[in-house]
Amino acid sequence: MEATRQAIEFFLNGKPRQMEVSPHSTVLELLRGPLALPGTKEGCAEGDCGACTVVIGEKKKKNESENIFSYRAVTSCLMLAPQLDGKHLLTIEGLAEGEHLHPIQQAILDDHATQCGFCTPGVVMSLLALFLDNPQPSQEDLLAALEGNLCRCTGYVAIKSAGEHLRTDWLLEKIKAKDLRPAYLEEVEKILGAEKEKKVLSIREGEKSFHAPRTAAQLRHLLSISDSKLLNGGTDITVAIKKHGAPIRNLIDLTSIEGMSEVRIGCEEVVIGGAATLRKVAREVEGVLPVLSEAIGKMASHQVRTLGTLAGNLANASPISDTAPLLLALGAVLHLEGPDGSRKVPLSEFYRGYKQIDLGKEEWISEIRLPLSGEKFHHFEKVSKRRALDIATVNGAISLTLDDRRILAAKVAFGGVAAVPFLAEKTSASLLGREWNLETVEFASTVALEEMRPIGDVRGSSTYRKDLIEGILIKHFLACVEEKGWEQ
Amino acid sequence: MDSKGNSEKKKDLTCVGKSVRRVDGWPKVLGKAKYTADHSFEGMLFAAVKRADFPHARIKSIDVEGAQLPGVEAIMLEEDIPGNPRFGALNPHQPVIISDIVRYLGDGIALVAAKSEKIAREAAKRIVVSYEELPGLFDPREARKSELSIHPEGNEIVHHVLRKGEVSEGFAAADVVLERDYQTQFQEHAYLEPEAAVAVPQPDGGITVYGSMQHPFSTRRVVARVLGLPLAKVRVIQGELGGGFGGKDESSSIVCARAALLALKTGKPVKLVNTREESFVESYKRHPYYLHYKVGAKKDGTLTAMEIEIVADGGAYASMSTFVTWRSVVQATGPYTVPNVKTDVYAYHTNNTYTGAFRGFGSPQIVYASESLMDELAAELKISPAEIRKKNFYQQGGETATGQTLKHVVSLEPALDAVLAELNKKPLEQNANPVFSRGRGFACSYRGVALGAEGVDATGAVVNLLEDGSAIVSTGVAENGQGLRTVFSQIVSEELGIPLEKIVFLDCDTSSIADGGPSVASRCTIMGGNAVRHACLQLKERLNLSEQPDLQKAIKATLNAGKSLYAFGWHNAPKVSWDEHTGQGDAYFTYVYACQGVEVEVNNQTGETKVLRAVAAHDVGMALNPQQVELQIYGGVTMGAGYGLTEEVILEKGVTKNPNFNGYHIPDSRMIGEIVPIIIENPDAAGPFGAKTIGEPTCELLAPAIANAILQATGARVRTIPATPARVLHAMQKEGAPA
Known part of the structure; x- marks a missing residue:
């Protein structure tokens, strides 16, 4: 295998950082520990409360002439620190400039939207991601952006009205992009946009490792030489490792593999890349399969859907997965890659027993294909x-x-x-x-x-x-x- | 308290009564507010706790051999505790760590301090305990009858009685007699910040503890007792508190005492932070109640008698059970005149997680039951729920179940009318989709303010006016996130005429102010506010502001005359009384009144219930900061919705089955469509500027309002909360309601 890197390189609130991190440590652990930035809070450490929400910025398109940057809120307790590589991490500490509050912080103050304050940093970061990501957020977008932040004091009324004031001021251009976008974003976007391909990240510490291959060939090689677990979003695996001490040593991250995160809409089918996040899928298929967008919208929270992937959700094989029943009804077919080439498996044949799936140790889901044939009635219901x-x-x-x-x-x-x-x-x-x-x-x-x-x-x-x-x-x-x- | 002071008209006030912004909001929005787990010290160690593996077992041996990992600096067992290993406000039988018998799964057995949290947790995991398992009791009704005794003193924690008139005569005079059973659940406080402590040993052999606690003075008492130190050598400083809701008393004292033990032993600072799962398993919950109500009424709705028996699950330790259930015995009839009342409230030990203080403190359970009952009785008598309540409401000059004459304004009827007017602005419109049914319901309550006859109720405040006209304020009650710093600063600003920007509020530090009792019972504004006011009034007198209204000149003159501008105010609550044999007396010095109404939509196929709209009217005496009052209403209503619909700690044979937010569902931002707060003001002579209370009454009403609304929507009565989709559907099937 070609040369690899041990240290991750990323930007933290506008400043470049290069550091070695423990392969299975989370972004939250990194922030509150080595980085000594305790503004990001730990409330549940399993992605359910949103207190640890941070914003991740990254280059969306590899096209050199045109870089688009996406910003998304993620629960930092579910994101592994090595996954920060090549990204921009924004935290509550990176918003105010001296004594000058960021407009979101000001709105929270003005609307009395903080009480005990423990959820406040997470709320601020969720709102920041919304406005950085969406130039025209609707009221529904606002509610969706806030639904992953639990608060026990306010009853959410003041938080929602602070968000609504920001939203209307933003739409009326009373708040300008330059006030909302931290000043350092432009510079960081320029640097990350110009960045050339780097060596593959491969981190080892004792018996544990983390690898982020860039190509299918690298992935195939990695799978052939080690007993590894695929990290595809990781919103379940991280909890399994952190909370339940799952005996996982080697992790291979699928989300850096070129092309794996794409969603293509054809005339007869939708082709969803094996590492496409739930958020991405929901957005891309809205026009052709709104039922899938709606179903994804009912899963977890915004800041978990930005991490979790559709293929990861299927392969996790939870009997109560929110996507699997719908994909079964839609007649999804999985394309699997492995040492001996590729094969197709209908989703209905993929599940073999409790947490048992038809996926070999060296195989991965490269694509999920959904037929788009004719006029059909689709519907999904969830009772919780x-x-x-x-x-x-x-x-x-x-x-x-x-x-x-x-x-x-x-x-x-x-x-x-x-x-x-x-x-x-x-x-x-x-x-x-x-x-x-x-x-x-x-x-x-x-x-x-x-x-x-x-x-x-x-x-x-x-x-x-x-x-x-x-x-x-x-x-x-x-x-x-x-x-x-x-x-x- | 000078009664003149309470008659100010709101319009003459400059700062009190205004919705000023939180004085402590700035560091919170910046992410700079320092919560306990954010503290860090040079050379700090991290702690972990080995907890019980069985809910009831005798410990045969504890083997710590395998836990001696590199990086481990101390392992402590009960025998290593220098002071008294047991504590408890009423019954000091709760262990900090224990070596003989474990009584619930949250019991600690050993403490570990290590160089990292990871090592500490790994070491704790490797401590091997062997047990002789003992049969457990998991239902207080069983514990009541059982031969098996969880503590040497027996299973009964307390039995409160209330006797008024003669119920048999009352029932004989009734046209209708109704008997109903209701049941409530374990509720978790779910403060977003789990318990945490950082203990730092001091050169004089004492200790300083930073902690996430509501009552620094209770914590000091426990830490000093456990360490065997004089109170003066234990300094407890409250970290910024990430929510408490009554839950950070014993739960926090235990965490602080454990960190302090390890710090004293190692001579190094020690941090102990509970994970969410540990918090769920270890910390006390709201008491589940089993309630039996029997009520008699005349055809016109006039109540003639009520007989009530309540059995509460106190869990493994006594904690606050005696006080929590005392509020229940006082208020169990609801705010209704009943000539004949017989109430018995019992609490028993079980091997479940222990139960204690939680916002509402023994009221949400009885309000749920009694307000469901009133609707059931109204239906039986074929009169409206509003009519039956109005017929029986307490009145000014009337007498409560405890024989207390209510001398202040009783605003039950205005509260009810305000809620109904708002709720019924639009007629109830059914969803066009037949799957959904909508309904409305409401509930009313009265609530004793502050501690009442539970015990001594007094608190203090220091106002330190400085030469430049700025002031430092500290109080014996603590900021819990509710906004106390803001409201007390408003009082200082009002009294002394200094702007809020010049007032600095100190964190509660037990070594710098007198023990002001706990920050509970919604007593902070009324008790602490009065104490702040006393301090200000002393200063005003010294400054002679009536003759020299220019504050700056007055300060100079006072200082030149050699007088201090440092004032300590102390406030004692008005007298209360209680006869524990009859349950008669002036239980609380004043009461608040409230009504909440709700419109719900029930899915007939699945039982899912949505709260479309909630309206809450509360008499607060006077709103010192209307915005903060509204925030308390929003938060309390939402917590009440969780209590009524989704929140339930599921314990199976003592095992918590849902110890994190993926299984324990506190309301999210979509749970309630709209909340309309209505503030009613009837200034009370006992409160600062006439203010009374708001924190707790807000969360005791929504559950019965929802239950009453579900009935209207579906014809089905849910007599166990939370009204989960399964319970609602089950009730609908039982009633043969339209499905």
Whole structure:
């Protein structure tokens, strides 16, 4: 293998840094430890509270003549420090210039949006990412940007109104870009934009390592020489390592591989790169598969979706994944790469048992392909205790080809009802040729309850899950009625 | 307190009554506010705790051999504690670490200090404890009957009674008698900042502890006791507090005492920070209550009798159970005149996580039950929920269940009317989608202000006026994020005529001010505010401002006359009384009144419930800073929504199944559509500028309002909270409601 680098190079609040970091340490640990910047807070260390939110800036396009920089809020407890390589890390300490508060900080003060103040740095950084990333944020964008920041004091009212004041002032250009963008951004963007390809990052410390290959060939090589775990977003693996002491030694980060993060929309299919983040997928497919954008919008929080990837979510094989049932219903096909070339696996054959998937030790998901055939009705439902930042009790998706009300083709899938995300083939078949009405829903429910025997756990009893299977089928139907404007 | 002082009209005030910005907001938005875990000292060690592996077991041996890793500097067991290893405000039986019997999974067994947090945690993991497992008790109703005793003194922590009139006569006179059971859950405070402490040994053999705690003086008491040091050698400084809500008392004292033990032993600064999971498992929760209500009423709604029995889960240690349940016994009937009342409130030990103080302090449980009951009774009598309440509301000059005559303005009816007017501005519109049903509901409460007959209620404040007209203020009650620094600064500014920018508020430091009691019971504004005012009034007298209104000249003249401009104000609460055999007396020196209403939307297929709109009317006496009052309302209403809908620590045989925010759901920013705050002002003679209380009443009302609204939406009554989707759906199926 070619020469590698041990130290990461990144920008911190406008200043270049080069340093060695522990391969499995998080950005949060780096900030509060070696970097001595304790303004970023630790509230849960698993991406659920948003107190540790920071902003990551990076070059979006490799095109030398035209660089676009993207800024995203991430929970620094879920991002590994080595992943900072080549990026710009912005923290609460990097906003005010001397005694001059940043407009977001000023708005939080003016609107009385800080009480105990522990969540405040995270809130400020979430808002910063919103405005750096989105020149025309809607009210919904604002709410989405804030939903990953938990606050126990304010009831969010003042935080939301501070955000709304900023948003309107921004749209009316009362706040100028030069006030909102920290002064050092331009310089950093210039430097990062001009940056040439660097040696591959490969960090070792004792038995642990972190590698960030740039090409599929490098990845293939790395997989062939070590027993490694793929880091594809890492929002689950980081928690597994940090909280549950998962015995993982070598990590290979997929997100630096060229082209792997792209999403291409064709006439007949959508091709999603194996390292495309959930946020990216949601944005790119909004026009052709809005149901997928909506489903992703109900997952975790904004600052987790900017880290997590769609392929990572599928490969994590959680029986209650929010994307898997929908992708099952949509007929997704995975393209896998490995030592012996590539192969295709329909998602419905990918899951083999609890946390068991059809993916060899040296294989990875290079693409997810979703067919875009004809006029179909798609719908996704998720039932959880809280709208955002929550794992579902049961979720479900449907894809129907309809001739008026007659069902010509059907795929129904559920999560949270079996050891794996479940394509309910018998239930799907029971719909064929029938009129799509309440009677059919009732019939399908009886088939579904024969086909699925959910267990009870902390998120819901077996009985309740059965109720939800029925409830979700009815919701699918009513959503269809609404979408098609049918009389009931 | 001079009663003149309370009659000021708001319009004559320059600073009090205005929505000034937080005086401590600046460092918070900059990320520079120093929370305890942000402190760092040269040569500092990091600590970790080995906790129990069983909820109830006898420790046979503790093997620390494997924990002696490179970098480990101290391992401590109970036998290494120089002072008294047990503490507790009422029953000093709670261990800092323990070597004989563990009584819940949060019990600490050994402490480790090491060069890094990683090493400390790894070492703690390698401590091997062998146990003889003991049968556990996990339900207080079982603990009540059980032969098995968790503590030598038995399972019963307390039994409060209240007897008024003769209930049998009351029920005989009733046209309708209704009996209902309700149940509430373990609720976690979920302050965003987990508990933390940094202890720094001092050259004189004493110790300084920076900690994330609500009550620096309680912490000092525990640390001194455990270390065997005189109180004077223990200096406790409150770090910027990342939320408390009643939860940072014993939980924080324990963390501070552990850090202090290790610091004293190693002679080095020691930092101890709980992870979120440790915080969930170790820290006390809100008491689950099992409530049985029997109520009698005439056909017209007039209440004739109430018989109430409540069993509370006190968990492993006594903590504040006695006080928490005392507030319940006082207020259990709700704000209604009932001639015959018989109330029994019990708390029992179990091997669950112990329970203690939590915003509301024994009221959210009984308000949930009694306000659900009032709606159930109204339905039974076929009169409206508003009518039945108005018929029975406490009145000024009337008598409470404890026999106390209410001499102040009782604003229950205005609060209810204000909420209904706001809520019903628009008629209830159903969602066009038949999956959803909407409904409205409300709840009313009264609440005793401050500690009441729980104990001595007094506090102090120092105002140190300097020669240039600036001032340094410190108080015996502590900033918990609620805005105390701001409101007290406003009082100083008002009284002395100095601008807020010239007032500096000191962090609470136990070595620089008198013990002012805990920052609990929503007592800070009314008690601390009065103390600040006393200090200012002393200064005004010395400055002779009535004759020399120019402050600068007055300062000069006073200093030239050799007088000090350093004043200490002390405030004693008005007298209260309590007869523990009858439950009669003037329980609190004054009360606040409130009503909250809500509109919800229930998904008939899944039971998911959304809060579309909440309206909250609170009589606060007087709003010293209306914006801060509104913030308390927003925060309390939201916390109340969590209590009513999503929050529940799930304990199975003593094991916490959801010890982080992925399984424990505090409300997020989307949970409530809109909150409308309504401030009602009836200045009270007992408060500074007429102010009373706002912190706690805000979070005790939304859960029953939601339950009442769910009933209106679906026809189903949820008698156990939180009203999770599964519970709502189950209730709907039971009632045969439209599904």
